[in-house]
Amino acid sequence: MSRTRLNTILIALFLTVIFLWLAIPFAMAILWSLVDPDHAWSYPDLFPQKLSFGRWSEMWATTNLAGALANSYTLAPLVAVMAITLAMPTAFAFGRLDFRGKAIAQFISLLPLVLPGFVIALFFTSLLFKLGIYNKFLGIVVGHTVLFLPFAIRILSVSFSQVRQDLIDAARDLGAGPLSRFSVAYLPVLKPGILAALIIVFIQSIEEFALSFVLGSPDFTTVPTILYSYLGYNFIRPNAAVVSLILVVPNVLLMLIFERLLRSEGAVTVGGKG
Amino acid sequence: MFSRLFNASALTIILTSPLQAADDISKQPWSEIVEQAKQEGQVVWYNWFMQPRFRQLVSGFEQEYGIKVTIPDGTDDGNKSKFLAERERPEGDIDVMSIGGDNLAKFDIGTYFAGPLDFLPQFANLRTQIDGGDSKGYAVAYWGNQTGLAYDPTQIEEKDLPQTFEELTRWIKSNPQSFAFNDSRGGGAGSAFVQAAVRNTVTSADLAASNYAAAWDWFKSNSNDYGFTASNADSLTRLNGGEFKIVAAWEDHLAGLQQKGEIDKRMKFYIPKFGMLGGGNVVGVPANAKHKAAALVFIDWLTSAGTQEMLSKEMGSALVNSLAKSAGGSIPIEQRAFSTERLGAEQSVQIKAQFIEKVVLSQ
Numbered sequence: 001m002s003r004t005r006l007n008t009i010l011i012a013l014f015l016t017v018i019f020l021w022l023a024i025p026f027a028m029a030i031l032w033s034l035v036d037p038d039h040a041w042s043y044p045d046l047f048p049q050k051l052s053f054g055r056w057s058e059m060w061a062t063t064n065l066a067g068a069l070a071n072s073y074t075l076a077p078l079v080a081v082m083a084i085t086l087a088m089p090t091a092f093a094f095g096r097l098d099f100r101g102k103a104i105a106q107f108i109s110l111l112p113l114v115l116p117g118f119v120i121a122l123f124f125t126s127l128l129f130k131l132g133i134y135n136k137f138l139g140i141v142v143g144h145t146v147l148f149l150p151f152a153i154r155i156l157s158v159s160f161s162q163v164r165q166d167l168i169d170a171a172r173d174l175g176a177g178p179l180s181r182f183s184v185a186y187l188p189v190l191k192p193g194i195l196a197a198l199i200i201v202f203i204q205s206i207e208e209f210a211l212s213f214v215l216g217s218p219d220f221t222t223v224p225t226i227l228y229s230y231l232g233y234n235f236i237r238p239n240a241a242v243v244s245l246i247l248v249v250p251n252v253l254l255m256l257i258f259e260r261l262l263r264s265e266g267a268v269t270v271g272g273k274g
Numbered sequence: 275m276f277s278r279l280f281n282a283s284a285l286t287i288i289l290t291s292p293l294q295a296a297d298d299i300s301k302q303p304w305s306e307i308v309e310q311a312k313q314e315g316q317v318v319w320y321n322w323f324m325q326p327r328f329r330q331l332v333s334g335f336e337q338e339y340g341i342k343v344t345i346p347d348g349t350d351d352g353n354k355s356k357f358l359a360e361r362e363r364p365e366g367d368i369d370v371m372s373i374g375g376d377n378l379a380k381f382d383i384g385t386y387f388a389g390p391l392d393f394l395p396q397f398a399n400l401r402t403q404i405d406g407g408d409s410k411g412y413a414v415a416y417w418g419n420q421t422g423l424a425y426d427p428t429q430i431e432e433k434d435l436p437q438t439f440e441e442l443t444r445w446i447k448s449n450p451q452s453f454a455f456n457d458s459r460g461g462g463a464g465s466a467f468v469q470a471a472v473r474n475t476v477t478s479a480d481l482a483a484s485n486y487a488a489a490w491d492w493f494k495s496n497s498n499d500y501g502f503t504a505s506n507a508d509s510l511t512r513l514n515g516g517e518f519k520i521v522a523a524w525e526d527h528l529a530g531l532q533q534k535g536e537i538d539k540r541m542k543f544y545i546p547k548f549g550m551l552g553g554g555n556v557v558g559v560p561a562n563a564k565h566k567a568a569a570l571v572f573i574d575w576l577t578s579a580g581t582q583e584m585l586s587k588e589m590g591s592a593l594v595n596s597l598a599k600s601a602g603g604s605i606p607i608e609q610r611a612f613s614t615e616r617l618g619a620e621q622s623v624q625i626k627a628q629f630i631e632k633v634v635l636s637q
């Protein structure tokens with residue numbers, strides 16, 4: 001089988017998977033979100049009897065969706081930036097240094113991933129109250145940063161380990177100060193790692209429910225608070241579809257923006273002959 | 275040593291002083307409590323179901339007293355976690371807390387709630403025991419619910435509905451994958467059906483001795499013929515989608531979803547002769563509530579006869595105020611006689627655990 005033919009088959013396969021995995025559920029979600037409140041979509045109808053934007057306006061008016069969106073999208077970038085800033089030194093150590101107890105340190109840094117969400121939420125909230133931190137926004141920022149540090153540390157460790165020592169040495173030999181060395185030798189290789197860590201921590205923070213609810217409610221609502229309640233006991237599929245779609249669109253837009261902003265040509269290109 | 279003593283006394287103060295504050299409030303005349311409530315101006319009620327609907331229905335209270343009601347969008351687990359986490363704060367976010375009657379036995383209510391609430395004006399007409407639980411006066415019932423079987427009348431006629439447990443067994447065998455109930459971890463309708471199966475297959479001697487083997491045998495022998503869904507909502511959604519003809523469901527849940535246009539209004543509900551349990555939920559005031567007076571006035575409104583009748587009419591709940599009059603509703607009164615009480619708390623927990631161990635995991 002020729003190369004091009006194999007490529008064509010693989011692309012066709014890929015597109016089929018994408019269609020079944022993404023396109024159909026998306027289309028279903030959009031269709032469900034447009035179901036008119038007075039005409040339920042039920043068996044044996046193949047399509048809803050009546051479509052309207054009634055649900056969208058109702059959801060926007062009755063739930064605090066606008067407020068929740070504002071809260072979530074102020075919280076998430078802040079958490080992402082803080083997590084990366086705090087993770088940098090640790091990631092540098094894990095990626096480039098060798099020291100006694102490194103394995104144990106790496107293990108400890110993964111602990112927040114091990115415990116279930118509500119357990120962490122419950123006890124973290126109690127801890128924050130004991131420390132006297134009652135400001136909900138601050139509490140959630142601290143909580144989320146701690147919870148998602150493992151992601152940032154792991155990703156950035158890999159990035160740091162890919163930075164080429166000879167580039168750093170060359171830069172130092174040519175008289176570059178610490179800051180220039182960082183921007184010339186480290187940053188180009190770190191960019192994809194920073195991008196990945198930012199996106200992952202951002203998405204995790206946007207979708208985190210347990211801590212933001214236990215700490216934040218009733219004043220500070222986030223989008224998952226609304227979504228989880230609509231997906232749980234109050235499962236009303238059309239309304240849940242509306243909230244899901246609202247949650248997806250900004251994420252996709254942001255990903256496109258990030259992708260453009262932090263594009264990197266990769267370690268080989270930066271390093272020259274390699 | 276000194277710090278330990280300080281902590282111990284601080285703990286004692288924390289545990290007792292909110293109760294003392296409630297005692298102060300309980301000694302005031304009701305008109306003063308109402309005045310104080312109006313001054314407080316707001317109340318936060320943590321309920322885990324039908325919050326959007328409740329937000330619409332409490333507007334009557336808001337207009338009458340000028341007190342704003344906030345009902346956060348929480349989940350059952352979320353609210354419980356919040357309640358536990360808040361306990362150590364001097365003043366918490368929760369003013370009124372809803373608890374399922376079957377959860378009352380799981381914690382010492384006197385240390386978590388303010389009360390007892392016997393100074394409420396209508397206390398004599400209210401229930402403190404519901405769904406197998408006893409609130410000991412610290413919480414009162416505000417919601418009664420009934421489990422039963424929801425069915426699609428276009429797929430099965432009323433005269434063909436199975437009524438006795440033997441009829442159901444035969445029907446399941448002749449209509450495989452047409453009957454479903456949910457995993458008890460996803461909601462109470464499934465565990466209600468499991469309890470009904472236990473009561474109808476296990477002899478009373480075995481029941482008293484906590485030997486439920488006959489019930490697990492029934493489930494195992496029919497495991498290919500019944501459907502097993504993930505949650506209350508999943509059962510009803512799949513009934514709506516035509517996959518099942520009969521599912522175990524909550525009456526109020528079905529009514530709520532029909533009202534919201536999620537489930538087609540043609541779906542009906544019945545309580546079979548073999549009996550399914552009726553339960554309910556209670557509300558109380560946490561010991562560290564910020565707006566205690568407003569909370570008490572709200573509870574008084576929520577449990578009043580007029581409000582109970584409204585909730586029953588709008589959301590299909592069962593009445594829990596002895597003065598409230600039934601509006602009739604969709605289920606014939608004779609069927610209400612088939613409602614049973616939930617088995618005791620310890621037995622319910624055993625049955626739930628054994629069902630998961632012996633039926634779900636062994637397949």
